[in-house]
Amino acid sequence: MKFFVYHTPELAPANILPDCAIVVDVLRATTTIATALNVGAEAVQVFSDIDQLMQVSEKWPADKRIRVGERGGAMVDGFDLGNSPLSCTPEVVKGKRLFMTTTNGTRSLERVQAAAVVLTAAFINRRAIVEYLMTKTPETVWVLGSGWEGNFSLEDTACAGAIAQNLVNEMGYPLDDFAGNDEVFAAISLYLQWQNNLFELLNHASHGQRLLRLGSYEDLKYCAQTDILDVLPMQKEPGVIVKSDIKKQSLQFWMEAPKT
Numbered sequence: 231m232k233f234f235v236y237h238t239p240e241l242a243p244a245n246i247l248p249d250c251a252i253v254v255d256v257l258r259a260t261t262t263i264a265t266a267l268n269v270g271a272e273a274v275q276v277f278s279d280i281d282q283l284m285q286v287s288e289k290w291p292a293d294k295r296i297r298v299g300e301r302g303g304a305m306v307d308g309f310d311l312g313n314s315p316l317s318c319t320p321e322v323v324k325g326k327r328l329f330m331t332t333t334n335g336t337r338s339l340e341r342v343q344a345a346a347v348v349l350t351a352a353f354i355n356r357r358a359i360v361e362y363l364m365t366k367t368p369e370t371v372w373v374l375g376s377g378w379e380g381n382f383s384l385e386d387t388a389c390a391g392a393i394a395q396n397l398v399n400e401m402g403y404p405l406d407d408f409a410g411n412d413e414v415f416a417a418i419s420l421y422l423q424w425q426n427n428l429f430e431l432l433n434h435a436s437h438g439q440r441l442l443r444l445g446s447y448e449d450l451k452y453c454a455q456t457d458i459l460d461v462l463p464m465q466k467e468p469g470v471i472v473k474s475d476i477k478k479q480s481l482q483f484w485m486e487a488p489k490t
């Protein structure tokens with residue numbers, strides 16, 4: 231496995247795609263996606279463009295759709311929810327499709343939506359992503375941070391490091407063979423420095439500070455937790471992300487396969 235980290239979608243190479251692309255937007259799109267799917271949302275369909283979201287969602291039954299949108303951290307006018315993962319309770323989202331547009335996360339997803347496998351990751355579901363990679367061992371993996379309007383964000387690269395570090399530990403890969411670019415070393419170092427203080431890291435992050443100014447302290451606390459949800463969000467058609475049970479099937483197969 232060759233593992234690459236890109237801090238923002240703009241830094242990923244054009245005209246090629248990996249076998250498996252993992253999009254990260256810890257604050258907050260991919261944390262919200264994991265949370266919504268974990269409590270039974272039917273799917274999350276993502277759009278970078280608000281008008282396109284309105285057109286597509288208009289065709290969906292009104293009692294089965296929720297429009298989730300944020301610009302600059304604040305809810306889009308006329309939408310049902312902003313992008314807080316804490317709004318995604320079973321009462322609100324179960325059985326419904328979330329039509330989501332966000333400032334950065336949905337743009338990253340569009341950048342890699344033609345890859346063979348597209349997953350979304352945050353700290354809260356990091357372990358589910360690692361277990362998928364351990365069982366499927368794709369040849370090339372990209373972790374794509376979402377950043378903020380083209381710029382680096384601390385939290386996304388730290389989450390990329392959390393995935394890489396856990397995988398290297400579990401699989402015993404020599405780091406020089408595993409790392410496809412220098413960013414992998416940087417991401418692991420960042421994660422190792424902050425792994426026991428992720429909430430503090432989110433407080434230092436520029437988008438963390440923006441969210442705090444908007445009163446989203448509880449969101450930061452939630453987004454800073456690691457491995458609390460066993461959910462694997464996977465794209466099933468361009469832009470549509472569902473909860474996948476592939477990881478569980480593979481692990482079960484491993485456990486049941488006759489030992490030779």
Ligand code: MLT
Pocket residue numbers: 255257258259260300302303304313332333334335336376441
């Ligand atoms: C984004 O896509 O930029 C974020 O998810 C923003 C947010 O939720 O505050």
